[in-house]
Amino acid sequence: xxxxxxxxxxxxxxxxxxxxxxxxxxxxxxxxxxxxxxxxxxxxxxxxxxxxxxxxxxxxxxxxxxxxxxxxxxxxxxxxxxxxxxxxxxxxxxxxxxxxxxxxxxxxxxxxxxxxxxxxxxxxxxxxxxxxxxxxxxxxxxxxxxxxxxxxxxxxxxxxxxxxxxxxxxxxxxxxxxxxxxxxxxxxxxxxxxxxxxxxxxxxxxxxxxxxxxxxxxxxxxxxxxxxxxxxxxxxxxxxxxxxxxxxxxxxxxxxxxxxxxxxxxxxxxxxxxxxxxxxxxxxxxxxxxxxxxxx
Amino acid sequence: xxxxxxxxxxxxxxxxxxxxxxxxxxxxxxxxxxxxxxxxxxxxxxxxxxxxxxxxxxxxxxxxxxxxxxxxxxxxxxxxxxxxxxxxxxxxxxxxxxxxxxxxxxxxxxxxxxxxxxxxxxxxxxxxxxxxxxxxxxxxxxxxxxxxxxxxxxxxxxxxxxxxxxxxxxxxxxxxxxxxxxxxxxxxxxxxxxxxxxxxxxxxxxxxxxxxxxxxxxxxxxxxxxxxxxxxxxxxxxxxxxxxxxxxxxxxxxxxxxxxxxxxxxxxxxxxxxxxxxxxxxxxxxxxxxxxxxxxxxxxxxxxxxxxxxxxxxxxxxxxxxxxxxxxxxxxxxxxxxxxxxxx
Numbered sequence: 001x002x003x004x005x006x007x008x009x010x011x012x013x014x015x016x017x018x019x020x021x022x023x024x025x026x027x028x029x030x031x032x033x034x035x036x037x038x039x040x041x042x043x044x045x046x047x048x049x050x051x052x053x054x055x056x057x058x059x060x061x062x063x064x065x066x067x068x069x070x071x072x073x074x075x076x077x078x079x080x081x082x083x084x085x086x087x088x089x090x091x092x093x094x095x096x097x098x099x100x101x102x103x104x105x106x107x108x109x110x111x112x113x114x115x116x117x118x119x120x121x122x123x124x125x126x127x128x129x130x131x132x133x134x135x136x137x138x139x140x141x142x143x144x145x146x147x148x149x150x151x152x153x154x155x156x157x158x159x160x161x162x163x164x165x166x167x168x169x170x171x172x173x174x175x176x177x178x179x180x181x182x183x184x185x186x187x188x189x190x191x192x193x194x195x196x197x198x199x200x201x202x203x204x205x206x207x208x209x210x211x212x213x214x215x216x217x218x219x220x221x222x223x224x225x226x227x228x229x230x231x232x233x234x235x236x237x238x239x240x241x242x243x244x245x246x247x248x249x250x251x252x253x254x255x256x257x258x259x260x261x262x263x264x265x266x267x268x269x270x271x272x273x274x275x276x277x278x279x280x281x282x283x284x285x286x287x288x289x290x291x292x293x294x295x296x
Numbered sequence: 297x298x299x300x301x302x303x304x305x306x307x308x309x310x311x312x313x314x315x316x317x318x319x320x321x322x323x324x325x326x327x328x329x330x331x332x333x334x335x336x337x338x339x340x341x342x343x344x345x346x347x348x349x350x351x352x353x354x355x356x357x358x359x360x361x362x363x364x365x366x367x368x369x370x371x372x373x374x375x376x377x378x379x380x381x382x383x384x385x386x387x388x389x390x391x392x393x394x395x396x397x398x399x400x401x402x403x404x405x406x407x408x409x410x411x412x413x414x415x416x417x418x419x420x421x422x423x424x425x426x427x428x429x430x431x432x433x434x435x436x437x438x439x440x441x442x443x444x445x446x447x448x449x450x451x452x453x454x455x456x457x458x459x460x461x462x463x464x465x466x467x468x469x470x471x472x473x474x475x476x477x478x479x480x481x482x483x484x485x486x487x488x489x490x491x492x493x494x495x496x497x498x499x500x501x502x503x504x505x506x507x508x509x510x511x512x513x514x515x516x517x518x519x520x521x522x523x524x525x526x527x528x529x530x531x532x533x534x535x536x537x538x539x540x541x542x543x544x545x546x547x548x549x550x551x552x553x554x555x556x557x558x559x560x561x562x563x564x565x566x567x568x569x570x571x572x573x574x575x576x577x578x579x580x581x582x583x584x585x586x587x588x589x590x591x592x593x594x595x596x597x598x599x600x601x602x603x604x605x606x607x608x609x610x611x612x613x614x615x616x617x618x619x620x621x622x623x624x625x626x627x628x629x630x631x632x633x634x635x636x637x638x639x640x
Contacts, residue, residue: 149352151351151352151353153351153353153616153618155616155619158410158411163413166411166413166414166416167413167416167417169383169384169387169414169417170383170387170388170389170417173384173387173390174387174389174390190351190352192349192351192353192384192385193384194384194613194616195384195408195411195414196408196611196612196613196616197408197409197410197411197438197613198610198611198612198613199611202610202611205618205619207353207618209352209353209618211352241622242621242622242625245621247595247621248591250352252618252621254618254621254622
């Protein structure tokens with residue numbers, strides 16, 4: 001018998017929203033009932049029309065007027081906009097998975113706190129750099145308690161950063177820093193984002209550096225490898241390219257994220273890592289919906 | 297007398313690269329006082345990569361941003377206090393607000409030359425707070441004049457009151473300067489400037505070419521004190537511009553005094569064009585990478601020139617210092633497996 005899919009809406013038709021749409025269309029648990037933005041001529045909307053998805057240029061208003069059409073909504077607009085949207089979805093009592101760095105709801109890294117996150121009505125997927133680095137920072141935090149300082153530098157291809165990402169650089173930094181601290185329990189964190197214009201485009205790359213005086217490299221390597229394996233289950237292109245290395249008073253490691261090439265080519269691993277996280281959360285939610293019907 | 301040229305002094309910011317961001321309180325006091333006496337219009341202070349950049353990635357500064365700015369503020373009266381800010385490193389809430397509270401006058405809002413739209417919010421915020429804002433396009437050897445104009449126009453529309461083209465890798469020759477600067481000058485309503493590096497020995501020549509192509513703002517550093525091979529040597533600029541009868545408003549004797557103070561009290565060594573600077577200029581890689589490359593080359597027993605050339609091939613930009621480790625590891629692997637000679 002065919003499983004019943006839950007209906008989802010996607011708000012925001014930029015790079016993130018459109019890539020998400022393609023991933024949703026592959027999901028055995030999710031059905032995109034509405035794909036909404038502000039401009040019917042945008043590339044994202046055209047793509048959606050070609051895919052036969054219902055679209056609208058009335059953005060948040062159409063979602064407000066038709067709450068029965070969807071069970072959960074992905075917000076892929078911008079941090080400033082999400083702060084407004086969050087109030088509306090709260091009133092409508094809809095679960096929202098927020099892909100902006102607005103940090104209104106619980107910060108969720110699926111490989112670490114998925115179950116706990118599903119108890120909330122607003123789940124924030126932090127940032128692409130956060131999804132790439134926080135699980136590894138968490139692994140470091142398992143081995144070394146209260147690390148003095150963790151620093152995360154992500155480089156993404158310019159072409160993969162749409163207007164929403166560009167206008168949200170400050171929120172990106174502050175939200176990722178917060179996430180690193182919360183999950184690793186380190187004392188201080190610093191996050192840097194580089195947009196790399198190189199042509200051909202570079203793959204998304206994230207380096208985690210931790211100031212640890214006397215690191216237990218065996219345990220670190222072990223925890224990191226376990227975590228990488230876990231992440232690879234839902235982000236196949238997630239790869240440790242520099243294994244944990246002790247160099248000049250710091251432990252440094254680098255991951256590269258190749259995307260699936262759904263909307264943008266494979267260099268845009270930044271879209272995949274955050275969208276795969278969002279899909280994982282939504283699918284897990286759909287399972288809870290179909291098994292029990294009760295939510296807080 | 298010909299027209300006025302605005303000289304912007306980056307010694308205490310770009311020079312930070314040359315001393316691994318170890319500026320001390322005394323050094324900032326001494327230099328700010330000397331620059332003030334010489335009538336330098338503005339002095340930029342901070343970590344080499346700007347506000348909020350102190351990090352493992354690009355090196356920690358000894359003094360925090362806000363200590364440096366406070367000290368400089370106390371010692372600058374007529375001379376403006378300036379900062380270099382790159383979105384992606386610094387944020388409004390963590391960094392800009394505090395810098396403005398300290399009393400920064402002038403903001404160089406900087407980004408890689410094709411990414412101007414990331415500066416929109418910072419520029420708007422700084423203008424709203426009544427600050428003077430200049431848009432800084434970096435690594436401009438990597439983009440055509442048409443693209444540079446497009447990006448400059450974006451910054452102008454956000455509120456920038458001038459645009460400076462940075463030759464961050466010291467890769468320009470005078471012909472490139474003439475082409476790009478004159479194109480921007482004839483298409484923008486705001487002043488245009490040039491920020492030189494001396495990797496190929498062209499810093500002064502390029503700066504003068506910029507002036508003769510219509511640039512109104514020229515960056516210089518005392519004794520050339522800046523990343524890699526250094527910047528356009530400020531006191532030489534003042535002398536040459538004086539000879540060409542441009543008006544900089546800077547006293548030549550007093551800027552020469554400042555140069556002596558800096559040489560004795562701040563510089564660890566005089567900037568010179570070392571082999572690696574030449575290679576970095578040729579490969580178009582940001583000059584600030586030199587120290588990291590040398591350190592890692594030693595550690596992994598590699599030829600630093602190979603590292604630079606590989607970095608150039610991968611088109612790295614400032615801030616991607618972590619890639620040096622990866623390149624070093626890759627080259628090491630190559631060397632040990634099949635002994636390939638990359639100098640070819």
